[in-house]
Amino acid sequence: MNKILTSLAVVVTSASSLMADNPILKNIFTADPSAHLYEGKVFIYPSHDQDKAQGFNMVDYHVFSSTNLVDWTDHGAALDVKDVPWAKSYMWAPDCAYKDGTYFFYFPAKDKAGDFRIGVATSTSPAGPFKPEAKPIEGSFSIDPCVFIDDDGAAYMYFGGLKGGQTDSPWVARLKPNMKEFAEEPRRIEGLDFFFEGSWMNKINGTYYLSYSTGNMNKDYRPSAIAYATSNSPYGPFKYQGVILKSVGIWTNHHSIINIKGDWYIFYHNGALPGGGKNNRSVCLDRLNFNSDGTIKMVEPTKEGVPAVDLGKPSAQ
Numbered sequence: 153m154n155k156i157l158t159s160l161a162v163v164v165t166s167a168s169s170l171m172a173d174n175p176i177l178k179n180i181f182t183a184d185p186s187a188h189l190y191e192g193k194v195f196i197y198p199s200h201d202q203d204k205a206q207g208f209n210m211v212d213y214h215v216f217s218s219t220n221l222v223d224w225t226d227h228g229a230a231l232d233v234k235d236v237p238w239a240k241s242y243m244w245a246p247d248c249a250y251k252d253g254t255y256f257f258y259f260p261a262k263d264k265a266g267d268f269r270i271g272v273a274t275s276t277s278p279a280g281p282f283k284p285e286a287k288p289i290e291g292s293f294s295i296d297p298c299v300f301i302d303d304d305g306a307a308y309m310y311f312g313g314l315k316g317g318q319t320d321s322p323w324v325a326r327l328k329p330n331m332k333e334f335a336e337e338p339r340r341i342e343g344l345d346f347f348f349e350g351s352w353m354n355k356i357n358g359t360y361y362l363s364y365s366t367g368n369m370n371k372d373y374r375p376s377a378i379a380y381a382t383s384n385s386p387y388g389p390f391k392y393q394g395v396i397l398k399s400v401g402i403w404t405n406h407h408s409i410i411n412i413k414g415d416w417y418i419f420y421h422n423g424a425l426p427g428g429g430k431n432n433r434s435v436c437l438d439r440l441n442f443n444s445d446g447t448i449k450m451v452e453p454t455k456e457g458v459p460a461v462d463l464g465k466p467s468a469q
Contacts, residue, residue, distance in 0.1 A: 172457025175434030183433035184245030184406035230280030300353035313349030343390035346370040
């Protein structure tokens with residue numbers, strides 16, 4: 153694997169000029185992809201597995217972008233644990249949100265006392281680098297932040313996971329307009345059967361779709377399937393709908409779902425690169441489809457990935 157890039161971007165080109173060719177990110181090990189459309193490109197905000205990782209003690213984040221879903225640019229290290237005043241270790245799955253000219257990068261890490269907290273860093277560029285706040289978000293805890301901005305502009309953070317010290321459900325809290333503070337006490341979410349970690353929120357035709365990793369919680373889909381539930385409120389309660397991505401053969405999976413030019417895509421990870429495995433994962437990309445009643449069809453992971461798409465100039469979301 154290539155050494156970490158701290159300043160210069162590198163183009164990570166897939167083997168085929170027509171297909172994404174899973175895994176799509178090949179120069180370093182990556183996992184937990186949060187994907188967003190910003191400034192005419194798809195940006196992926198993954199965690200970064202170290203080359204010789206013995207566990208999940210990740211120390212930095214890289215940001216990747218593409219204009220066609222096939223050729224990806226690694227923009228280098230966008231945030232490192234040594235630059236976060238309050239953090240000590242375990243830079244796990246992040247997310248990003250955009251508001252009023254600022255990109256907000258949310259990440260979990262263990263603080264100096266060994267407890268997971270959630271921090272925020274900012275940039276005027278979706279590629280970073282990101283400048284972290286001096287302290288974590290007050291009242292934050294656990295792991296796997298996902299920030300969703302509703303149609304009315306209200307922003308909500310979904311977070312939580314068993315490895316982050318929680319029990320059997322994620323949490324949700326509305327953010328203040330500054331996007332750096334909770335506007336309320338976090339609420340426990342009900343109705344997510346087999347929840348383990350890795351929440352992701354979509355709103356489609358007025359319905360809230362909350363998808364997540366099941367870990368070993370569902371004995372029929374071990375390890376780490378992706379399931380989802382639906383609600384008519386961002387707070388829930390949610391109704392469990394089923395599994396949409398079976399195990400990819402390694403411990404953990406973590407995903408994101410976005411719409412690109414009318415088609416739905418799911419980003420996730422596996423261990424398929426040379427030297428890969430449960431601690432050395434790699435981001436993949438496949439199509440996601442819906443039934444006529446709004447339920448999600450089971451995703452079939454592929455080696456080919458998805459066809460190239462000319463992204464044009466989608467707005468930030």
